[in-house]
Amino acid sequence: MAETTVDDVLAELAALEDPRVCAVNERHGDDHGVNLTKLRAVAKRLKTQQDLARQLWETEDTAARLLALLICRPKAFERNELAAMVRETRVPKVHDWFVNYVVKKSPHAEDLRLAWMADPDPAVASAGWALTSDRVVKKPEGLDLAGLLDVIEAQMRAAPERLQWAMNTCLAQIGIEHPEHRARALEIGERLEVLKDYPTPPNCTSPFAPAWIAEMVRRQDNP
Numbered sequence: 001m002a003e004t005t006v007d008d009v010l011a012e013l014a015a016l017e018d019p020r021v022c023a024v025n026e027r028h029g030d031d032h033g034v035n036l037t038k039l040r041a042v043a044k045r046l047k048t049q050q051d052l053a054r055q056l057w058e059t060e061d062t063a064a065r066l067l068a069l070l071i072c073r074p075k076a077f078e079r080n081e082l083a084a085m086v087r088e089t090r091v092p093k094v095h096d097w098f099v100n101y102v103v104k105k106s107p108h109a110e111d112l113r114l115a116w117m118a119d120p121d122p123a124v125a126s127a128g129w130a131l132t133s134d135r136v137v138k139k140p141e142g143l144d145l146a147g148l149l150d151v152i153e154a155q156m157r158a159a160p161e162r163l164q165w166a167m168n169t170c171l172a173q174i175g176i177e178h179p180e181h182r183a184r185a186l187e188i189g190e191r192l193e194v195l196k197d198y199p200t201p202p203n204c205t206s207p208f209a210p211a212w213i214a215e216m217v218r219r220q221d222n223p
Contacts (some may be wrong), residue, residue: 004046006055006064012042013063030093032062039063043070050076062091069097074105082108086116086127092162095123099130110135122163129166136173145174145181149188157192168194168209175213182217186210 013034022033046052046067053072056064077085082103089095103109109131116128135143148170156167168189175185189209200206205215 004049004052006052006059009042009046009052009056009067010059010061010064013039013061013067016042017063025093028092030062030091032066032091034063034066036066039067040070043067046071048073057085060088062094065091065094066097069094069101072102074102075107077102077106077108079108079111082106082112083115086112086124087121089127090123095127095162099127103127103131104134122160126163126166129163129170133166133170133173136170137177140178145178146184149174149181149184153188153192156194164194165207168207172207172209172212172216175209176216176220182213186213189213 016035016038017033018035019033021035022031025032049071050073053068056068056071059065085098086095086103089098103112106112113128113131113135116124117132119125119128132143132148136145136148152167152171156164156171159167171185171189175182175189186209194209195207198207205212
């Protein structure tokens with residue numbers, strides 16, 4: 001069977017472009033019009049192909065990069081590759097998938113988390129905070145949770161949107177997962193009022209940290 005080329009994939013993605021999907025995505029800062037269910041179907045057919053994934057990433061096309069993140073082998077990326085890629089993930093969905101589908105599965109995740117948390121670029125720093133939120137939930141041993149709350153308290157309100165969102169997620173996860181810090185997390189959220197007025201659809205949990213914490217704790221107590 002003939003090997004799938006980058007041009008083959010780009011042509012297939014172009015055929016899947018839907019103006020209605022594009023219009024919806026543009027409102028969220030994502031510049032592509034491919035239905036994600038259809039994109040995942042393409043990825044499922046292609047299976048894992050690290051070389052093709054790297055080539056798709058290099059096209060700088062958003063849909064191609066999302067597909068690359070689905071067919072890559074996360075542990076195959078070197079640290080310096082991931083450090084370069086994070087600075088290219090300017091589209092929100094690409095940034096989100098890159099952190100969740102690739103970096104979290106990488107042996108370099110903890111090293112990059114620490115480096116990115118201190119990065120002056122707010123988009124890079126937000127990736128560090130996303131990795132920190134993951135550790136708060138899954139592997140909190142060794143984390144200075146009180147220190148994280150200090151930083152959130154001092155910096156979250158004035159942070160750029162993507163970084164603010166990542167910090168807010170960390171605040172909520174600390175409050176949800178660690179009862180000894182819950183009262184302080186709630187107090188910080190109430191005082192800073194970050195995302196308090198965020199429009200939330202019915203039956204969805206608000207991203208406002210105090211509401212988020214209260215709802216998730218309620219579910220834990222009443223499974």
